[in-house]
Amino acid sequence: MIVQSxxxxxxxxxxxxxxxxxxxxxxxxxxPIVFFAYIRIYPAFFAxxxxxxxxxxxxxxxxxxxxxxxxxxxxxxxxxxxxTKAAFQNTVNYVLLGVxxxxxxxxxxxxxxxxxxxxxxxxxxLFFLPYVTSTIAIAWVFRMLYQPQFGFFNVMLQLLSLPQxxxxxxxxxxxxxxxxxxxxQGMGFSxxxxxxxLKQIPRTYYEAAEVDGASRWHTFRYITLPLLNxxxxxxxxxxxxxxxRMFAPVVAMTVQGQGGPLDATTTVVLRVYREAFQSxxxxxxxxxxxxxxxxxxxxxxxxLRFTTRSIN
Amino acid sequence: xxxxLAILAVAVIALSLGAVALAQDxxxxxxYWQYNFGARxxxxxxxxxxxxEENPGIRVVHNSDIPYADFRTEIxxxxxxxxxxxxxxxxxxWIIAFVDAGYLVPLPEEPFSEAFIRETFSPMVANSxxxxxxxxxxxxxxxxxxxxxxxxxAEAGLDPESPPQTLEEFQEIALATTQYGDxxxxxxxxxQQGFSPTMQGQIHHxxxxxxxxxxxxxxxxxxxxxxxxxxxxxCEAFRWVTEFELEHVTxxxxxxxxxxxxxxxxxVALHVDGSFRVGTIRNNNPDLNYGVAELPVxxxxxxxxxxxxxxxxxxxxxxxxxARMEAAIKFLEFITTxxxxxxxxxxxxxxxxxxxxxxxxxxxxxxxxxxxxxGLEYASATFFVDESAQRQVMLDAYxxxxxxxxxxxxxxxxxxxxxxxxxxxxxxxxx
Numbered sequence: 001m002i003v004q005s006x007x008x009x010x011x012x013x014x015x016x017x018x019x020x021x022x023x024x025x026x027x028x029x030x031x032p033i034v035f036f037a038y039i040r041i042y043p044a045f046f047a048x049x050x051x052x053x054x055x056x057x058x059x060x061x062x063x064x065x066x067x068x069x070x071x072x073x074x075x076x077x078x079x080x081x082x083x084t085k086a087a088f089q090n091t092v093n094y095v096l097l098g099v100x101x102x103x104x105x106x107x108x109x110x111x112x113x114x115x116x117x118x119x120x121x122x123x124x125x126l127f128f129l130p131y132v133t134s135t136i137a138i139a140w141v142f143r144m145l146y147q148p149q150f151g152f153f154n155v156m157l158q159l160l161s162l163p164q165x166x167x168x169x170x171x172x173x174x175x176x177x178x179x180x181x182x183x184x185q186g187m188g189f190s191x192x193x194x195x196x197x198l199k200q201i202p203r204t205y206y207e208a209a210e211v212d213g214a215s216r217w218h219t220f221r222y223i224t225l226p227l228l229n230x231x232x233x234x235x236x237x238x239x240x241x242x243x244x245r246m247f248a249p250v251v252a253m254t255v256q257g258q259g260g261p262l263d264a265t266t267t268v269v270l271r272v273y274r275e276a277f278q279s280x281x282x283x284x285x286x287x288x289x290x291x292x293x294x295x296x297x298x299x300x301x302x303x304l305r306f307t308t309r310s311i312n
Numbered sequence: 313x314x315x316x317l318a319i320l321a322v323a324v325i326a327l328s329l330g331a332v333a334l335a336q337d338x339x340x341x342x343x344y345w346q347y348n349f350g351a352r353x354x355x356x357x358x359x360x361x362x363x364x365e366e367n368p369g370i371r372v373v374h375n376s377d378i379p380y381a382d383f384r385t386e387i388x389x390x391x392x393x394x395x396x397x398x399x400x401x402x403x404x405x406w407i408i409a410f411v412d413a414g415y416l417v418p419l420p421e422e423p424f425s426e427a428f429i430r431e432t433f434s435p436m437v438a439n440s441x442x443x444x445x446x447x448x449x450x451x452x453x454x455x456x457x458x459x460x461x462x463x464x465x466a467e468a469g470l471d472p473e474s475p476p477q478t479l480e481e482f483q484e485i486a487l488a489t490t491q492y493g494d495x496x497x498x499x500x501x502x503x504q505q506g507f508s509p510t511m512q513g514q515i516h517h518x519x520x521x522x523x524x525x526x527x528x529x530x531x532x533x534x535x536x537x538x539x540x541x542x543x544x545x546x547c548e549a550f551r552w553v554t555e556f557e558l559e560h561v562t563x564x565x566x567x568x569x570x571x572x573x574x575x576x577x578x579x580v581a582l583h584v585d586g587s588f589r590v591g592t593i594r595n596n597n598p599d600l601n602y603g604v605a606e607l608p609v610x611x612x613x614x615x616x617x618x619x620x621x622x623x624x625x626x627x628x629x630x631x632x633x634x635a636r637m638e639a640a641i642k643f644l645e646f647i648t649t650x651x652x653x654x655x656x657x658x659x660x661x662x663x664x665x666x667x668x669x670x671x672x673x674x675x676x677x678x679x680x681x682x683x684x685x686x687g688l689e690y691a692s693a694t695f696f697v698d699e700s701a702q703r704q705v706m707l708d709a710y711x712x713x714x715x716x717x718x719x720x721x722x723x724x725x726x727x728x729x730x731x732x733x734x735x736x737x738x739x740x741x742x743x
Contacts (some may be wrong), residue, residue: 057388058413060628148566149500158520164500171715255569256512257381258704262711278408280699298601 034059039114047293051286056282069287084288086263087271093175094182094267095243100181103235106190111224113191114198124195131188139252142181143168146253168253171264178265186242194241198224233307237300244296245269268292342630343373345397346622347383351375351591354656355659356647361696363646370639376707391415398630398640401499402448404439404621405699411447416625417597419447423645432666436619436693448623449648452662455513455617455687456522458482458608459575459583464489468581475605479526479552480609482507482582483560489581491564497561503558505563508571509710514618515571518584518607521618521694523549526610536695537735542728547721554713554720576600586620587684590661606683617690621665624648657681663688697738705731 038190048100051069053062076084130138142225145152146167154164167177201224209219247269259266268288276285335475352660360372375397378386384406390396397462398619400654402410410416419429427543429437429446440448462472476482486506495501509515520531520541529545530557532538540546556562568574575583576597584607607617624647630640646652653664663685675685696702709727712718718726 056413058391058410058415060414154500160358166566169710169715255565260707260711261715262708277388277696280384280388280413 013087021134047289049284050230050282051284051290053283055283055286056211056280057282062283065283069284070291072284073287073291078091083259083263083266084271087259087266087268090175090259090264090266091244091246091268094179094246095240097176098179098183098243099239101179102187103232105183106187107194107228107234109187109192110194111220113195124192127191128188129144130185133185135185136225136252138185139181139249142177146177168265169261171262174261174264176231178249178253181253182243185249186239190239192229193235194228201227218299229307236307237303240299240303241259241296244292244299247273315557331550333549339369339371340635341371341373342398342639343375343396343635343645344399344401344643345375345378345387346379346401347378347590348376349380351660352597352622354602355656357653358655358659359647359652363643366646367639367642371406387415388393394613394629396627398627398636399624399644400627401622401624403699404436404448404623404693405696407440407447407623407625408442408461408697410625413718414626417628417631418446418447419449419626419644423641424449432668434619434621434663434665434667434691436621436687436688436691437623437665439693440623448625449644450621450665451652452621453619453621453658453661453665453691454582454586454588454662455684455691456586456607456682457617457664458605458686460584460591460603460605461575461578461581461583462603463578464581464709469593472584473603475603476582476608478608479523479610483552483556486556486562486582487560490560499557499561499564499566500562502563502567505567505571505574505580506560507556507565508563508565508574508580510555510565510570510572510645511568511707511710512565513572514585515553516703516710517577517618517620517694519549519553520706521692522616523553526612526614529611531694539728539732541737542721542724546724550709550713550724556712575602587661587663587681590678590680602679604683605710615687615690617687617691619688619693621729623660698734701728702731703732703735 052064052066054065055062073084076082077088079085110305113120113127116123148154148164148166150170151167153167157164166173168174176270205223205227208217209223214222246267250259250265250267250270254260254265257270259270269292272288272292273286275281275288344356346356353374356374356376361372363370373666387396387400387672400416400512407416415439424446426441426446429440429449433449433508434453436449436453438452440446458475460475465472465485468485470485470488476485477629488506489504490502490506491504492498493501493503511519524531524541524546527545527549529541529543529549530545531541541550544545562581563571563574565571568577568579571580571583572585572589572592574580575585576589578597578600578686590604593602606615609615624644626637627643630637648665650664650666650669653666654672656662657664657669661681663675663681664672672685676682694702705727711722712723712726716723
């Protein structure tokens with residue numbers, strides 16, 4: 001870029017226009033990067049540091065305690081009953097139930113939407129709408145729908161002469177009830193990704209399969225599913241992370257945001273929030289965050305390792 | 313570029329000169345925080361206005377925008393940033409957490425000597441004493457009393473002017489006033505609740521601080537370090553509470569999310585609550601035909617009630633600057649006078665914390681506030697080491713019986729074990 005005929009000189013004022021342009025581009029890009037680093041990345045790493053301290057935001061001094069917060073967490077997890085233990089167990093249940101159900105439903109819906117031509121856009125909007133609606137608003141509407149006495153679901157059950165159900169007020173039914181909302185709300189996003197994936201599959205494969213006389217199931221099993229693999233992996237990782245981080249629907253749907261009844265719906269992130277901002281145990285809360293971070297990291301690595309494969 | 317720099321430099325100098333000029337104005341600015349509760353905000357605004365008139369050298373900034381649920385979070389966020397209140401209003405159960413963190417400073421001997429507080433304030437204010445010092449002092453205190461719906465009484469053929477005097481009568485009336493739909497005696501079929509035992513409301517206090525005593529037991533040892541409610545008396549009292557929903561089916565939290573809203577709407581006959589609910593009713597359903605009475609006496613014939621209060625403390629931030637500290641003390645003194653208490657009761661419905669105005673004849677004769685006022689004489693409060701956690705233990709115990717089908721005594725044993733652990737952890741760190 002540097003003009004050869006002139007002697008090479010250092011310093012900004014002797015740079016070429018092109019180089020200066022690039023530099024300015026970097027300077028402007030640096031602003032959001034610095035902002036992002038300071039607002040998102042630095043606090044995230046600060047959590048690692050906080051987890052080694054008896055960190056109380058109200059206090060003037062934060063004593064260093066080493067791994068004590070982690071020891072406390074380990075003790076809590078090994079108790080016969082503790083909120084923290086329930087939070088971790090519930091979070092695992094949310095992931096193990098939520099991710100497969102959501103992906104299967106989304107795939108089924110996407111396959112159907114991919115078939116129809118008439119009114120296809122309104123249908124897609126219909127499935128995507130919940131995803132762009134406020135979670136809190138939806139959660140409150142569901143809370144009313146689940147209401148044991150006058151809620152829509154129970155009125156329906158009554159009309160069908162079936163026994164009324166406590167839903168959110170029962171320790172057994174509360175978690176599935178919350179999960180149903182999250183699955184339904186998040187499904188729109190998965191549907192769109194699957195639809196995009198389906199559009200990527202060349203029609204020629206299907207035509208070839210048809211010529212060979214393959215059944216619908218075989219076409220799905222040996223063409224659609226393998227070629228959708230990138231979409232599936234992407235959604236698997238993303239949805240697992242989102243279920244691991246579950247918070248808002250639980251707060252909005254349970255009494256006084258406690259994750260009840262009897263801790264049946266509480267999650268790790270809700271626990272972190274309560275410990276940090278209501279009991280002021282930021283160190284302990286940070287230790288839980290770090291554990292959650294490690295879990296997410298490991299799960300993601302495993303998923304990427306075992307589900308990504310090349311297709312012939 | 314140089315021109316721009318020059319302009320900037322001039323601007324900076326001008327601004328800092330302005331700041332110096334303002335600082336020389338001799339007005340000390342202090343910040344006061346409380347959570348957002350309409351009537352309390354109005355009352356405090358009036359007090360601040362009066363205070364400004366008397367003390368032109370002090371300006372009080374009133375921050376009352378934070379909702380209850382976020383109040384502690386916001387304080388926690390403000391502290392590391394070096395901002396926040398000089399005077400803060402906290403629930404009495406939170407004092408320990410704020411003292412332990414070094415957030416509050418002890419009240420100064422002058423004017424808040426121990427003798428002064430003990431002699432002039434309601435006895436429950438003793439909960440503000442911790443580690444041998446007083447840390448906060450309140451404008452007002454509250455006690456629990458019995459609310460009853462006169463219209464429902466009349467419909468059920470009861471005398472609308474005679475509330476239950478004993479726990480037995482309380483139970484009879486709750487049964488007599490409960491109404492069901494066509495589907496029989498089922499919780500989800502209740503159309504009018506006689507009594508809805510809402511632990512999330514004040515019922516866990518009623519059980520912990522009132523019923524157990526009335527059944528001849530006590531919730532904690534005298535030094536507050538040992539849980540004692542898992543006793544025979546505790547079991548009996550707990551059974552009495554849980555039976556309303558499980559045996560007599562007079563109401564449930566599952567109906568309308570608890571007793572409070574349902575009572576305000578006129579769908580509950582009997583309700584236990586604090587005087588602050590008077591304002592809620594006035595604002596939301598002024599036509600509700602209700603009365604207030606002292607809580608019914610127990611099997612041992614004793615009167616008890618639970619007392620609680622929001623209370624003002626001075627922060628580390630105030631103490632960091634002598635001028636601000638002096639102003640903050642003046643303000644604290646001003647908002648805790650009997651006069652301030654009298655203004656408070658008229659606006660908020662909470663009772664004056666100073667005995668002088670709490671035992672006022674007018675107040676005792678008031679049909680609504682009188683019973684609360686009378687209760688102050690025998691009110692007591694639990695010394696909470698972790699209010700949120702201790703409350704949750706009791707809520708869970710109730711749910712174990714209600715949803716888990718656990719025996720009441722077993723549920724109390726479980727709760728006691730958990731709460732004892734909280735107390736042990738707390739005291740272990742302090743010895």
